[in-house]
Amino acid sequence: MSYFPFFIDIQDKEGLVVGGGRIAAHKIEKLRPFGARLTVVAPMILRELLEDGTLTCLEREFTDGDIQGKTFVIAASDDRERNAYIGRICREKGILVNVVDDRENCGFLFPALVKEGRLTAGISTGGASPQVAATLRSRMAQELPDRMESILDYLEDIRELAKQNIADGGRRAAFLKETAAYCLEINRPLSMEETLERMGAYGDCSRDKAGTVTLVGAGCGAYDLITLKGLNAVRSAQVLIYDDLLDLRLLEHASESCEKLYVGKRTGRHSMPQEEINALLIEKARQGKRVVRLKGGDPFVFGRGGEEMQALREAGIEVNEIPGITSSIAVPAAAGIPVTQRGVSRSFHVITGHTAEDGKNLQDELEILAKLEGTCVFLMGFTHLQEIAEGLIVHGKSGNTPAAVVHGGYDGTVQAVRGTLADIARKVQQSDLPMPAVVVIGGTADMQL
Numbered sequence: 001m002s003y004f005p006f007f008i009d010i011q012d013k014e015g016l017v018v019g020g021g022r023i024a025a026h027k028i029e030k031l032r033p034f035g036a037r038l039t040v041v042a043p044m045i046l047r048e049l050l051e052d053g054t055l056t057c058l059e060r061e062f063t064d065g066d067i068q069g070k071t072f073v074i075a076a077s078d079d080r081e082r083n084a085y086i087g088r089i090c091r092e093k094g095i096l097v098n099v100v101d102d103r104e105n106c107g108f109l110f111p112a113l114v115k116e117g118r119l120t121a122g123i124s125t126g127g128a129s130p131q132v133a134a135t136l137r138s139r140m141a142q143e144l145p146d147r148m149e150s151i152l153d154y155l156e157d158i159r160e161l162a163k164q165n166i167a168d169g170g171r172r173a174a175f176l177k178e179t180a181a182y183c184l185e186i187n188r189p190l191s192m193e194e195t196l197e198r199m200g201a202y203g204d205c206s207r208d209k210a211g212t213v214t215l216v217g218a219g220c221g222a223y224d225l226i227t228l229k230g231l232n233a234v235r236s237a238q239v240l241i242y243d244d245l246l247d248l249r250l251l252e253h254a255s256e257s258c259e260k261l262y263v264g265k266r267t268g269r270h271s272m273p274q275e276e277i278n279a280l281l282i283e284k285a286r287q288g289k290r291v292v293r294l295k296g297g298d299p300f301v302f303g304r305g306g307e308e309m310q311a312l313r314e315a316g317i318e319v320n321e322i323p324g325i326t327s328s329i330a331v332p333a334a335a336g337i338p339v340t341q342r343g344v345s346r347s348f349h350v351i352t353g354h355t356a357e358d359g360k361n362l363q364d365e366l367e368i369l370a371k372l373e374g375t376c377v378f379l380m381g382f383t384h385l386q387e388i389a390e391g392l393i394v395h396g397k398s399g400n401t402p403a404a405v406v407h408g409g410y411d412g413t414v415q416a417v418r419g420t421l422a423d424i425a426r427k428v429q430q431s432d433l434p435m436p437a438v439v440v441i442g443g444t445a446d447m448q449l
């Protein structure tokens with residue numbers, strides 16, 4: 001079972017805590033910053049609670065009438081059966097109830113809380129592991145800016161100022177969003193001079209604000225191989241244009257308002273033609289949008305990033321590129337294969353396994369590659385594996401040359417088939433190795449570091 005994280009206002013609302021021991025005190029401590037009016041009912045109540053002037057303490061047994069008029073109830077006594085009973089009668093009357101250590105009788109759970117002024121974040125595992133929630137809470141708390149409260153005060157204060165100075169609702173929303181991101185980046189609120197300067201750029205509706213495009217390499221394999229700079233670009237994107245060969249969990253880092261456009265292959269349909277992708281990038285940028293083109297691996301390693309950048313610059317669009325970890329290095333490494341190794345390979349060469357579109361014959365390239373002593377890494381060469389292996393042998397490469405075909409999964413798993421040029425195609429055909437896969441040929445291909 002999972003729980004939706006509603007945030008409700010309990011300031012001055014009536015709440016009941018049944019129980020007067022340490023567990024009840026712990027729950028009260030969590031609730032204290034939110035200003036609820038709490039009543040504590042138990043035959044015995046800790047002295048520290050009795051002496052707390054903000055609490056109403058009743059040292060007696062719980063009665064059913066105690067829940068009347070209460071917004072929420074915490075059942076935290078030492079009697080599990082009584083706690084479960086309180087849970088049942090609260091649910092019957094539609095009162096939110098938390099029953100300690102009894103998920104089945106709870107109407108809501110206490111999350112692991114991060115509280116910094118008005119910033120509140122709750123983390124829950126649905127009761128599966130409070131320790132996991134506590135660990136993530138600790139990590140989140142470490143990431144908060146030192147001046148979080150002053151930043152939030154500032155961002156609230158400028159909302160009315162933005163409304164007065166930026167008539168267009170879309171521009172105003174963009175100003176508030178980008179200013180918030182900038183404040184978090186520099187860890188402080190802006191001065192009034194800085195605010196008015198930024199506001200001026202959004203308030204001038206007489207001219208269109210030019211959009212930008214960022215080509216981002218998503219890396220290969222699991223989503224956490226993207227660079228921090230690339231991830232930040234995804235988070236700030238207004239339009240995200242993505243295709244295949246990337247972990248779709250990356251899309252979860254984009255904002256809810258971000259327009260996400262898929263241009264890859266799906267259920268056998270060919271990907272959008274490159275010319276149409278270029279036109280789409282230009283169109284969205286000319287709408288004044290901050291566009292991120294998310295590509296698997298590295299945009300400039302057989303990712304056609306150069307073509308997209310040329311088209312954008314010819315259209316007068318500002319464009320930049322954030323590199324990604326290319327599969328030509330990372331996928332072999334996941335299988336323990338280095339592309340270079342002293343005494344084995346002093347160089348590596350990355351080649352597309354697709355038939356060249358400029359008319360050059362693949363066999364002509366294999367004749368050149370057969371003479372190289374370094375490691376040859378073929379991307380998109382899975383379907384041409386037999387042709388590649390036979391061609392290298394025909395042009396002089398030894399059939400005993402080590403070869404490997406490696407597939408890296410988005411979950412961090414790796415599958416590899418190893419052999420030689422003479423038998424690698426047959427071994428792969430007999431295996432259930434999925435696509436896509438990277439082909440490695442050379443002395444390092446039989447290494448397993």
